[in-house]
């Protein structure tokens with residue numbers, strides 16, 4: 307991956323941040339898009355202090371014309387796109403508002419579509435490359451109280467398969483990762499919002515729902531993302547990988 311150009315969305319926090327660090331440490335030219343000005347600027351400075359390269363592109367993946375301008379600002383080709391930015395919501399159909407539904411769809415589905423569409427010219431210019439989408443175990447199993455979130459991750463899975471099929475002849479591979487619970491600000495945020503005062507108890511419960519007995523780490527997901535995106539993963543396309551401490555495969 308040395309000197310390859312990698313674009314990561316949602317790189318200012320959690321799994322995306324671990325990916326930015328991993329790909330930069332491996333010598334890639336990393337660009338990351340995020341809405342979080344403070345964290346994005348901080349991450350860019352921290353990586354640069356280590357003598358590595360990661361450029362923060364501030365903006366939202368939901369705004370196609372802004373996104374297209376950001377992607378045009380990347381010099382030359384793109385080898386790898388990682389669609390990682392995502393937002394969550396807790397609730398069943400009855401306590402999901404129309405606004406919640408639209409917000410999740412805009413970021414997790416349309417944002418992914420926008421990034422793929424805007425990056426395709428640069429991936430083709432490169433003669434091929436890799437697209438990796440962040441999906442979730444929630445795409446293929448019913449998880450309580452995750453209606454809108456699961457719906458968007460189901461869409462991310464089918465988008466992955468469709469894109470993999472349509473661009474295989476262009477040398478573009480497209481895959482997705484389906485993590486179980488990974489300890490990131492995403493998890494801390496929804497525990498604080500949904501279970502105020504019971505965060506520690508709920509954290510332990512969520513950790514225990516993985517047969518391996520804990521949540522994943524962002525770094526574990528970044529390692530898998532790196533393998534799939536690199537030439538070592540060159541035979542992999544149209545695949546969804548669970549990375550979930552046994553959540554999907556083992557009986558509790």
Ligand SMILES: NC(=O)c1ccc[n+]([C@@H]2O[C@H](COP(=O)([O-])OP(=O)(O)OC[C@H]3O[C@@H](n4cnc5c(N)ncnc54)[C@H](O)[C@@H]3O)[C@@H](O)[C@H]2O)c1
Pocket residue numbers: 315316317318319320321322339340341342365366367368390391392393413417440441442443484485486487488489490491492493
């Ligand atoms: N943490 C988990 O347990 C878990 C499990 C399965 C899948 N995932 C998926 O992994 C991905 C990353 O999750 P995380 O836990 O690291 O989340 P996180 O909340 O820690 O980080 C998400 C990042 O995306 C950015 N972002 C949000 N909306 C954006 C937008 N419109 N445009 C640009 N950037 C935007 C945020 O600012 C943030 O920096 C998500 O797609 C999530 O659904 C997470």
